[in-house]
Amino acid sequence: MAETTKNETTAILEIRALQKSFGALSVLKDISLDVEPGNVVSIIGPSGSGKSTLLRCATFLETADGGDILYDGQYAVKQGVYASKADLAKFRTRFGLVFQNFNLFPHYSVMKNISEAPLLHGQDKAEVQEYAMSLLKKMGLEGKENAYPCQLSGGQQQRVAIARALALKPEILFFDEPTSALDPELTGEVLKVIRQLAEEKMTMVVVTHEMPFARAVSNRVIFMDGGVIVEQGDPEAVFGDPQQERTKQFLRNYQR
Amino acid sequence: MSLMTMIVKMSEGLGKTCAIFFLTVLFSLPLGMIVALLRMSKNKIVSAVTRFFITILRGTPLMLQLLAVTYGPYYLFGAGVARNKLIPVVIAFSINYAAYFAEIYRGGIESIPVGQYEAATVLGYSKFQTFMRIILPQVVKRIMPSVTNEIVTLVKDTSMAFTVSYQEMFTIGKQIANSQTSFMPFLVAGVFYYVFNLIVDRVMGRIEKRLDYYQ
Amino acid sequence: MLATVLCGCGSSASDAKPADGSAEAAADRTKFIMGIDPEYPPFSYLGDDGAYTGFDVEVCQAVCDYLGWELEVFGVNWDEKLVQLDSYECDCVWSGMTILDSMKEAGYVLSAPYYDNTQVLVVKSDSGLASSADLAGKDVAVQLGTSGEALLQDDLDELAATFGNIVTCDSFLKCFTELEGGGVDAVFVDMPVATSYVAEHEGLTIIDEALGAEQYGIAFRADDAELCAQVEEAVAALVENGTYAEIASNYPDIVNNLLFLAD
Numbered sequence: 200m201a202e203t204t205k206n207e208t209t210a211i212l213e214i215r216a217l218q219k220s221f222g223a224l225s226v227l228k229d230i231s232l233d234v235e236p237g238n239v240v241s242i243i244g245p246s247g248s249g250k251s252t253l254l255r256c257a258t259f260l261e262t263a264d265g266g267d268i269l270y271d272g273q274y275a276v277k278q279g280v281y282a283s284k285a286d287l288a289k290f291r292t293r294f295g296l297v298f299q300n301f302n303l304f305p306h307y308s309v310m311k312n313i314s315e316a317p318l319l320h321g322q323d324k325a326e327v328q329e330y331a332m333s334l335l336k337k338m339g340l341e342g343k344e345n346a347y348p349c350q351l352s353g354g355q356q357q358r359v360a361i362a363r364a365l366a367l368k369p370e371i372l373f374f375d376e377p378t379s380a381l382d383p384e385l386t387g388e389v390l391k392v393i394r395q396l397a398e399e400k401m402t403m404v405v406v407t408h409e410m411p412f413a414r415a416v417s418n419r420v421i422f423m424d425g426g427v428i429v430e431q432g433d434p435e436a437v438f439g440d441p442q443q444e445r446t447k448q449f450l451r452n453y454q455r
Numbered sequence: 456m457s458l459m460t461m462i463v464k465m466s467e468g469l470g471k472t473c474a475i476f477f478l479t480v481l482f483s484l485p486l487g488m489i490v491a492l493l494r495m496s497k498n499k500i501v502s503a504v505t506r507f508f509i510t511i512l513r514g515t516p517l518m519l520q521l522l523a524v525t526y527g528p529y530y531l532f533g534a535g536v537a538r539n540k541l542i543p544v545v546i547a548f549s550i551n552y553a554a555y556f557a558e559i560y561r562g563g564i565e566s567i568p569v570g571q572y573e574a575a576t577v578l579g580y581s582k583f584q585t586f587m588r589i590i591l592p593q594v595v596k597r598i599m600p601s602v603t604n605e606i607v608t609l610v611k612d613t614s615m616a617f618t619v620s621y622q623e624m625f626t627i628g629k630q631i632a633n634s635q636t637s638f639m640p641f642l643v644a645g646v647f648y649y650v651f652n653l654i655v656d657r658v659m660g661r662i663e664k665r666l667d668y669y670q
Numbered sequence: 671m672l673a674t675v676l677c678g679c680g681s682s683a684s685d686a687k688p689a690d691g692s693a694e695a696a697a698d699r700t701k702f703i704m705g706i707d708p709e710y711p712p713f714s715y716l717g718d719d720g721a722y723t724g725f726d727v728e729v730c731q732a733v734c735d736y737l738g739w740e741l742e743v744f745g746v747n748w749d750e751k752l753v754q755l756d757s758y759e760c761d762c763v764w765s766g767m768t769i770l771d772s773m774k775e776a777g778y779v780l781s782a783p784y785y786d787n788t789q790v791l792v793v794k795s796d797s798g799l800a801s802s803a804d805l806a807g808k809d810v811a812v813q814l815g816t817s818g819e820a821l822l823q824d825d826l827d828e829l830a831a832t833f834g835n836i837v838t839c840d841s842f843l844k845c846f847t848e849l850e851g852g853g854v855d856a857v858f859v860d861m862p863v864a865t866s867y868v869a870e871h872e873g874l875t876i877i878d879e880a881l882g883a884e885q886y887g888i889a890f891r892a893d894d895a896e897l898c899a900q901v902e903e904a905v906a907a908l909v910e911n912g913t914y915a916e917i918a919s920n921y922p923d924i925v926n927n928l929l930f931l932a933d
Contacts, residue, residue, distance in 0.1 A: 302574035529851035536851025
């Protein structure tokens with residue numbers, strides 16, 4: 200990977216001119232994006248704007264058609280060409296992903312959900328379990344380690360999913376609409392956990408429809424529509440004084 | 456012939472019936488998984504060929520397949536007919552049931568949400584680890600009722616081994632019925648199969664219960 | 671004379687002669703009484719319509735039609751059939767009856783055998799097996815529900831016990847496939863079936879040893895040789911004109927063993 204190293208940067212994630220189409224439908228058109236360490240980037244926009252696809256490309260769940268993806272200045276994707284399977288596996292250890300639908304493993308206890316991946320990566324069992332317990336405590340899920348996902352509320356399940364992603368000690372954590380599948384009264388407990396992670400300077404990219412949350416927690420907000428980044432910047436600027444007509448319209452619709 | 460003699464004679468064949476049953480279960484369950492994976496292969500030729508074989512195995516009578524496996528090699532290549540009929544019988548049963556299990560597995564595997572694969576992939580599970588640890592255990596739970604159905608059918612299907620002269624319980628029952636001109640052996644056979652399936656049902660029920668710890 | 675030969679039976683028929691004291695002349699005969707075992711399908715049995723039927727009954731009916739006789743079917747007590755014949759309760763015993771040497775010795779007139787129930791062993795020509803004794807410990811196939819299978823369980827159970835395995839197939843074709851494919855060492859089968867199969871398939875040999883040999887024939891009283899000849903002639907005529915084969919076609923289980931139809 201040495202020759203693919205690109206220096207003069209401190210960004211954890213760099214995306215350059217990323218393109219993705221599903222058949223004739225162009226979903227991402229030339230998306231570029233940097234995420235600096237300790238930053239929280241919120242991506243907002245209407246459904247179908249491409250924000251989830253962007254996350255899925257960044258986490259290699261979708262294969263981009265063109266552009267670059269770099270982690271810590273190293274190319275995972277260079278002009279649409281992916282690194283080797285083995286290298287991609289190494290890149291995967293750098294990030295975590297929290298899904299809209301949690302995607303917990305229903306046949307595993309909470310503890311096993313969290314600890315199996317680190318154990319498969321060869322980490323020490325006692326350390327993994329200790330760390331898993333500390334994560335559960337942090338998520339406010341003490342005593343739930345032997346429960347099964349079906350015994351937990353949606354909010355609790357999503358917090359287990361966050362703990363599971365954190366167990367691999369990622370450098371950057373992606374959230375794909377983490378509260379969209381939750382009953383309104385349960386979103387608060389999940390957002391609280393994400394806010395707490397932000398305070399701890401966890402680097403995060405959050406696709407969300409929770410505008411107040413995005414405004415309060417993010418360092419930067421990106422508004423996407425039609426496969427392009429329409430506007431981005433400081434949350435106060437984007438929310439308080441949007442420059443683009445589409446942004447204004449979107450935010451207006453949301454406030455109603 | 457007294458009822459007792461009848462039962463004793465037929466019990467001798469019960470061992471062979473059990474042999475067909477257990478060996479078929481032993482071989483067809485894993486074989487079915489291989490067939491299911493070939494059927495779902497991304498390679499279109501592999502998938503099409505597998506689907507073709509599945510339609511043949513499911514679309515022709517098991518009795519015909521028993522004859523084909525037992526006597527086919529002789530008629531086609533002049534190869535010897537097996538002395539121990541258990542071998543062709545178990546081969547035919549295993550292949551046939553593998554085809555049915557394959558479709559059950561396929562249904563089960565396809566019913567697992569794609570999010571399970573994605574979560575495992577992002578967490579760094581290899582494809583093999585994902586399948587063995589995440590997908591398969593969930594598939595097993597989902598397909599248990601259908602598998603139980605097939606296994607109950609298998610118990611009754613063992614009687615078809617008589618077509619290739621394997622001296623299992625039902626074949627012996629038929630012989631007795633013939634020589635004694637009595638319907639009694641069929642009644643005895645019916646009771647045997649019923650009790651056998653009662654046990655199968657219990658065992659499968661217990662397994663299903665053990666998988667009930669999550670929903 | 672009859673009394674002396676029948677004394678072993680414990681009952682004498684000598685005082686039961688009909689009024690005219692002798693066998694009716696062929697020309698005068700208007701009625702023919704056939705003695706049958708009413709429980710011996712498919713040769714003779716009580717049909718669904720309550721009338722006696724079966725292969726033998728149908729053939730006898732055809733004979734009577736041919737000769738212009740009226741047929742009367744009489745159910746005998748099988749253990750006493752010859753006594754009943756001698757006491758003129760019937761004119762013949764014709765009911766899948768096995769011809770026994772003891773009958774000939776006792777002077778009864780017996781028709782030529784019409785049904786061969788002989789069983790033989792078929793082996794591969796290169797097997798070196800030449801007698802039933804050679805088959806000790808060997809596997810033998812037999813067809814389910816045939817007289818061969820019954821014989822192995824019954825009269826020939828001692829021989830059967832020396833075999834390694836008895837493989838019961840549900841068709842004779844499977845028996846022979848097993849043999850040719852090496853699944854068994856011999857097939858125990860009806861003689862006519864064996865003869866025709868071996869004629870059409872190379873490499874098979876019938877072991878020259880009739881097992882459970884029995885042939886069916888018709889028994890008449892000692893002084894009824896002329897009646898016997900009349901019936902035989904009539905049967906021959908029926909064979910000639912195809913009626914016999916037509917009747918036989920209704921009885922697929924026995925058709926292979928009918929001697930008059932064997933080529």
